[in-house]
Amino acid sequence: MTLLLLGAWTVLGLFGHDPWKPDEAYSFGLVYSILESGEWVVPTLAGQPFMEKPPLYYATAAVFAKLFGWALPLHDAARLASAFYVALTLVFVAKLARSAYAALILAACIGYVHHAHLLLTDNALMAGMAISLYGLARGNGWLLGTGAGIAFLSKGLLGPGLLGLIALALLALPAWRGSVRSWGPAALAFLPWLLVWPWLLYRKSPELFHEWLWVQNLGRFSGEVAIGGVKDHLHYAKALPWFAFPAWPLAAWTAWKQRRSMHPETGLLLTAFLVMFVVLSASSAARQLYALPMLLPLAALAAAAIDDAPRRLASIMDKLAVWGGAAAGLALWGMWLAHLAGRFPKADYPGFVQAVHPVYLPLALLITIAWAFLLKNRNLAMRWAASVTLVWGLASTLWMPWLDYSKTYSGMIAEMQRVRPKVEGCVASRELGEPQRALFHYFAGIVSVPETSPQAKDCRLLLVQAGRDPAVPPHGPQWKLVWGGIRPGEHSEHYWLFSRAN
Numbered sequence: 001m002t003l004l005l006l007g008a009w010t011v012l013g014l015f016g017h018d019p020w021k022p023d024e025a026y027s028f029g030l031v032y033s034i035l036e037s038g039e040w041v042v043p044t045l046a047g048q049p050f051m052e053k054p055p056l057y058y059a060t061a062a063v064f065a066k067l068f069g070w071a072l073p074l075h076d077a078a079r080l081a082s083a084f085y086v087a088l089t090l091v092f093v094a095k096l097a098r099s100a101y102a103a104l105i106l107a108a109c110i111g112y113v114h115h116a117h118l119l120l121t122d123n124a125l126m127a128g129m130a131i132s133l134y135g136l137a138r139g140n141g142w143l144l145g146t147g148a149g150i151a152f153l154s155k156g157l158l159g160p161g162l163l164g165l166i167a168l169a170l171l172a173l174p175a176w177r178g179s180v181r182s183w184g185p186a187a188l189a190f191l192p193w194l195l196v197w198p199w200l201l202y203r204k205s206p207e208l209f210h211e212w213l214w215v216q217n218l219g220r221f222s223g224e225v226a227i228g229g230v231k232d233h234l235h236y237a238k239a240l241p242w243f244a245f246p247a248w249p250l251a252a253w254t255a256w257k258q259r260r261s262m263h264p265e266t267g268l269l270l271t272a273f274l275v276m277f278v279v280l281s282a283s284s285a286a287r288q289l290y291a292l293p294m295l296l297p298l299a300a301l302a303a304a305a306i307d308d309a310p311r312r313l314a315s316i317m318d319k320l321a322v323w324g325g326a327a328a329g330l331a332l333w334g335m336w337l338a339h340l341a342g343r344f345p346k347a348d349y350p351g352f353v354q355a356v357h358p359v360y361l362p363l364a365l366l367i368t369i370a371w372a373f374l375l376k377n378r379n380l381a382m383r384w385a386a387s388v389t390l391v392w393g394l395a396s397t398l399w400m401p402w403l404d405y406s407k408t409y410s411g412m413i414a415e416m417q418r419v420r421p422k423v424e425g426c427v428a429s430r431e432l433g434e435p436q437r438a439l440f441h442y443f444a445g446i447v448s449v450p451e452t453s454p455q456a457k458d459c460r461l462l463l464v465q466a467g468r469d470p471a472v473p474p475h476g477p478q479w480k481l482v483w484g485g486i487r488p489g490e491h492s493e494h495y496w497l498f499s500r501a502n
Contacts, residue, residue, distance in 0.1 A: 002100050002382070005374065006090055008367075009107050009389045010083050013117040013396030015076045017404040019442070021435035023289070024119045025409075026050070027058065029438020031078045031119070034062040041200045042208060045434060046441040046448060049205075051212040054197055056153035057081060057121035075442075079119050085127040086116045089296075092130035092147075096137055096269075097300035101381040105250070105306075106299035108321075108384035111243030113392050115289060122292050124154035129293045132163050133300075136170075137268055139178075141185030148186065149193025157217045160190070162293065166275045173271070175264035235286035236277060236294070243291055246317055246384050250302035253309055266304070269297040306381050318380055325387025329368065332394040339402070349489040352405045360397040367393035405488060409436070412485045412495070413443040419483045420444075421461065421499045428456035430464045430473075436493075462498040470494055478502060 019028040026045060033044040040059055043050045061081035068077035090103040106112060116123060128150030135143025144163070151159025167183065170176035202209040240248060251273075258266050276294045280286070309317070339354040367390060374386035395403070405411075429437070429448035440446040440463065448463055449455045461482075466473050468491060472481060479498035486494050 001374070001377070002104065005382070005385055005389060006103055006107060008370075009113075009385065009392070010086055010090075010116075012367075012389070012393045013400075014079050014083055015072065016396075016400050018408040018410050019075045019119060019439065020407040021409075021439075022433075023435075025435030026438045027061075027119045027121065028075050028078060029434070029441060030055075030058040031061040031065060032074065032438070032442050034058060035065060035074070041197070041204055046437040046446075048437075049208055049211075050434070051208055052216050053121050053155050054153045054212075056150065056197075057085070057124040060084065060124065061119060075119070079117075082117065082119060082123045085123040088127035089123070089130045092127070092134045093296055093299055096130065096134045096296070097303040099303040099306075101306045101379075102299045102303035104381035104385040105247050105302045106295055108381070108388045109243070109247050109295050109299065110245050110388075111239070111288060112292065112295055113388055115292060117392075117396070120289070121154050122289055125151050125159055126292055126296070128152075128154055128159055129163070130296055132159075133166075133268075133272060133296060135186070136163070136167065136179065136182070137265055139182050141182035141187075142189045144182055145186035145189025145191075146193075148190045152190075152193050153197060156212070159293075160194075162276055162279055165279065166272045169271050169275055170268060173264070173267045175267060230286050231284050232286050233281050235288075236281050236291050239288050239291060240294070243288055244295055244298050246320070247295060247298040247302040249313065249317065250305040250309060251298045253313060254301045254304045257305075257308075266301065269301045273297040273301075303381070306379065309380070314380060318383060321380065321383040321387045322375060325371065325390050328387075328391045329371070329394055332391065332398060333364075333368075336394075336398040349402070349406050351488055352402060354402065357397075357401065360400060364394055364397040367397065409439045409487060410443050412487050413440060415485055416483050416495070416497055417444055420497065421482060423460040423499065425461075426455060426459040427461045427463055428459040430462065432463060432465045436465055460500050464496040464498070466494045466496065468492050468494075472496060 019025045029045045030043050030050060033046065034040060034055075037044060040055065040062075043053065043055050043058060061078040064080040064084070065074050065078040068080060071077070090106065093106050094100045094103040096102065107116075128147045130147070131150065132144050132147030135141065135145075135147055144167075148160045148163050151163070167179065170179055198209065198213075201212065254266060255262075255270055262270075273294055276297075280290055280294070283290075336354070340356070371386050371390040374382060377383065377386075427446045427448045428451045430451045432440070432448060437448060440448065446463065449459065451462065462475065462479055464473050464475070470486075472484065473496060475481070475496075475498050478501055480501040481496065482499050483497040484494065485496075
């Protein structure tokens with residue numbers, strides 16, 4: 001039953017929608033560039049190097065797209081990489097906790113469910129961290145080093161840095177001082193991951209290697225380079241109460257219960273969580289997405305409390321799972337029926353018509369019936385995972401057409417393509433964001449060059465992204481307006497296409 005539930009949770013929401021901005025859009029852009037160019041070493045976004053992260057996840061997604069692109073849209077096939085890494089994460093967090101409850105609790109975490117189903121390199125980071133923590137807990141240096149390598153080639157120095165600090169901090173605990181014996185095998189296992197891709201990158205371009213190592217890793221953390229995220233050292237303290245729910249109340253009970261005589265593995269998990277929390281909070285770039293690794297030790301700690309939580313805590317958590325799931329599920333069904341009957345506000349997304357989908361509606365009914373059946377199981381972890389799967393499942397079936405309509409760029413880009421002049425050569429761009437560059441490349445084949453670059457002087461077309469102002473942006477007498485567009489319900493992005501007047 002647990003495997004079926006986790007399998008359904010993993011698959012629901014993976015398919016049936018375009019890449020969504022911001023992270024999915026540029027992530028798929030990097031995958032699509034691999035498929036188009038065959039360049040596996042230098043991550044490239046619509047023709048330009050993009051050195052924010054190493055290429056392991058993008059390469060994995062490209063492999064899945066090659067294998068299954070004949071049966072699925074490329075972006076859906078690529079998204080199977082997330083399913084692969086999420087499955088690894090669930091397996092190893094359960095092994096870490098010696099309990100499948102940990103996988104169920106992780107799946108139930110509010111902050112994890114959405115991200116786990118998107119095309120995000122953080123899913124590979126999570127798998128690497130879970131493998132490493134399991135290796136550290138069992139004294140298996142080969143797994144420790146392999147997981148650190150996966151984390152490194154997924155997101156750079158952050159994963160191995162956190163794991164190194166956790167290993168060092170554990171030496172303060174008498175029960176873990178012998179863990180130093182696993183460091184040698186861990187270093188040997190980590191070495192190929194550490195050396196091969198950076199060496200290949202350096203051989204191709206020392207400049208790109210420098211940008212990746214110093215700008216994207218160290219510069220981002222220190223704040224010397226402002227690239228994404230917010231500078232708020234309390235960001236995770238404010239986000240975790242909802243992001244890590246329902247794991248953290250149960251994890252807190254485990255820690256409190258063992259405060260006088262702590263089990264060695266509880267000490268490891270608490271150390272891992274505290275190191276992650278302190279390091280990530282110290283960073284100058286904070287996002288909720290970056291908090292995902294903290295869910296691993298919390299879920300493992302929470303699993304220990306499933307069978308022996310105090311009655312009052314267990315009762316509160318159980319009622320939240322059952323009645324919260326019921327209320328959310330009822331709301332999703334009710335709003336969908338109202339939308340179907342034409343009683344739902346349509347002003348935000350003009351042109352969208354809700355309809356009975358021949359696949360989604362039966363799936364939604366099946367999910368609802370399965371949830372009611374699973375509630376017969378009195379296990380708290382199972383009930384939480386079932387209720388979260390209900391809510392996520394209804395959102396990704398009944399509401400998927402609406403969600404995709406509100407987030408996709410494909411319709412707007414298709415509209416542009418119908419009036420786009422059939423001219424050869426490059427397309428210049430102005431203020432075009434990274435997700436948008438990726439999506440114009442995917443849906444329209446546009447590999448744009450910045451308007452200010454020397455290559456742009458020969459371009460016959462100019463694509464402009466503007467803000468909330470609906471007025472035509474300045475363009476000079478050499479350009480003639482061809483098209484202007486905006487996504488349904490979008491107010492902060494306007495797009496304009498110009499062609500050369502001469």
